[in-house]
Amino acid sequence: MKETEKIEIMHFDQEGYLEDGKALYETGKKMTALADKVADEGYDAVFLMGVGGTWDELMQLEYLMNKFGDRDLEVYLIHAAEWNVMGHKRMTEKSVVLTASESGTTPEVLEAVKKMKDMGVRVYAMTKPEGPIGQAVGAENCVAMASDHGSGGCEKGYYLADCFGLR
Template identity: 40%
Template sequence: MVEITEKVELIKFDEEKYLKEGESIYTQRSEVEAVVDKIAKEGYSNIFLLGIGGTEFEFAQFEYLVKKNSTVEIYSINAADANTQRPRELNKDSLVITASASGNTVEIVEAAKWIVEEGIRVVAFTKKSGPLGKVAQNVIEANVTTGQCEYSYVLQSFLIYGLLNKRGEFDKYEKFADQIKGTFKNLLEIRKAFEPRADTIAKSIYDAPYTIFTGSGSLWGETLLFTMCILEEMQWVRTRPVTSSQFFHGTLELIEPGVPVFIIKGEDEFRKQDTRVEEFCKKINAEYYVLDTQEFAFDGIDPEFRELIVPWIVTSLLTERLAAHYEVYTKHNLQYRRYYRQFEY
């Protein structure tokens, strides 16, 4: 991990509040585990992760990791697509897991209504008082005021990995859940280690005509989350997200002076694909930047659990820190939208 040799202050970030809210999130472990016990006792035939936009991308890590470590059938479905064409595998014994920070994401609320009407169980990470919270049979509301992605990830990991434990597929769940108590202190230090680089990178590429972003495996969802939900929606920055494998079948021809490549390099079996993109960029002398998660330590977590938290590292660095530095140079407020949620469409 990069060593911090001097005091680093994170711009536009309240450290004390972050740690306090992180502690609050962790105290909800027993609440989520009670839902796990209930669902496991009832049984289920398969799992659907229902999202759209950011929520769909945030769920991607869980779909990937559950498919890798469990025999349960799990599907990630776009809410708008589900409303248009109901998945054949969705049945009365399915378990649907969804999320909406606002509680009123139009497509998700619409989907939840007909899913519940058909007697299918829904677990929603949302506000209990919101439209979605009033529809879902099981609601988990984060007791925090801010929307850090990793708050959701910790709560969702208690649910999803807890269910795997009940299936006999994650016997070390208790140990994992105990160890992630230090998540927020770790992610704070990781942010500080990355802060100088975040400024350098943002300053170098914020005004590029567009930037190519590659990712793979458990980090593909985080790649889409940052490029589409942050840079495109919140910064109006043009991006080209592409998986590390598909990069070599079209996108590589778009590399030219002024078009940087940002490589999000993970630690799973897809790392060799990320490395291939990096080596190609070296070979042609392209402008490229690498975010390698192996550079960042996560104290207190056993190596066997690291694959489960690597996406949390990436989201804290990109969606939170790099985004803040883009905002400095673009001078475009991250909260300002022209169209998104501004009127009916």
Template identity: 30%
Template sequence: MEEKKMIKFNEQEKIDSVNGALALRPQINEIVDEICERGYSNICWLGVGGTWASAMQATVHMKEMSAIETWAENAAEYLTTGNKRITKDTVVIISSVTGNTKEVVDAIKKIKAEVGATVISFVDAKEAILLDLADYKISYPINEQLKFFMVADRFMFNNGEFEDYEDMYAEFDKYLAQDLVEVEKQAEPFAIEFAKKHWNDEMHYFVGAGNQWGATYSYAMCYWEEQLWLKTKSITSNEFFHGMFEIVTKETPVTIYIGEDAQRPLSERVANFIPRICANYTIIDSKDYELKGISEKYRKHLSHHVMHAVNNRIDVHMEIETRHPMEIRRYYRRLEY
């Protein structure tokens, strides 16, 4: 009997994509090393929507290891409130698929005109205004978190806060791409079941923490709401207990992402409690996926990639179950607003 082929899954393409991103590291390091040589005061990850979510992930990752001042700045908020912590000595890092996201373009224009901070720009497209405006630019598709984390890790390494840096990336270079496609394969039967069970939920709750939080927020908003037109709420694992959980009863659909970084106990706390009040919950734990060749101590750096790989398979099957093509938008970039 022939094995059933996974749809929308080009294994080689996925492997090449991750390896191509990892291969940007020498280029990234050259940029970061030059900035560190020159000196800088703080690091600002700037975005909006999904890229702001990635910025939150980079920030919590750095907070766990580093004394460098760093934060996630929402581009639209910067344009109104401003931020006096952004000076000529600040490093601003952005990422954009199209390279023309309005709020980010306007924010970077303002920063270049009024402040003169150093801007590092990642854009999927080959040509874009957000590349033109940057001091340092890298054009390469997808893998946003990987790009951000490579930048963050190099800054921390140069600051003497990441002893194992070379060793860790040696493992990633060798194993990560293959490991992530293996995660997708392992997740496939679960994803099929999950989509069949939840495609028609009136409302779905997603809970996460640490480097999974930005991904949880953006998965709920940028995938289920934006691309599947399904109602969701996302909440951090810690805040779950401060009000939100009062509306959870037996049939409320709740999905909890558990990673392996420092905030793992916060999500475990939700996972341990939820069976008492809910019979419609799902736990997605990065620990359940092998990641062959990766040392135990580096797994916490990869939890969000595991989650992303699992979600990739959920998306494929949600799109089928809902019969809702994920590329259509009702309003986004279709209306003036």
């Protein structure tokens, strides 16, 4: 077939995109290891917690986990600000929470994480380990997220969450 026109994505850095993808794949291995740890330790429910864009990004994962997960898998998408006010009747010390914050300082998430840790809930975060949220959950329970979207855009966050939730 003869090429009649050339379509380009403006300002798209293909080499950077592929480089970011290789690094992201390696980071995804850590998310998978955290998911394996959770499975080995056991849990009664998985909570995906965010605010704003993070909440939106986790919505697709909640859908997929509920649709394709085991029949006894309970997955809930929660908004950090709402949880800070109301809690959730299904959350126990056997529950697991996955959250994310590119800045590492999202106030609603930080408040919720501290309360959850006081309850004995296991919390995992896609954030900077040295940030306030990273310190609250512990560096061993963090996977660093890029603070900029780089060449890969927001799909990096989707990929990392999927490595955890779709394990």
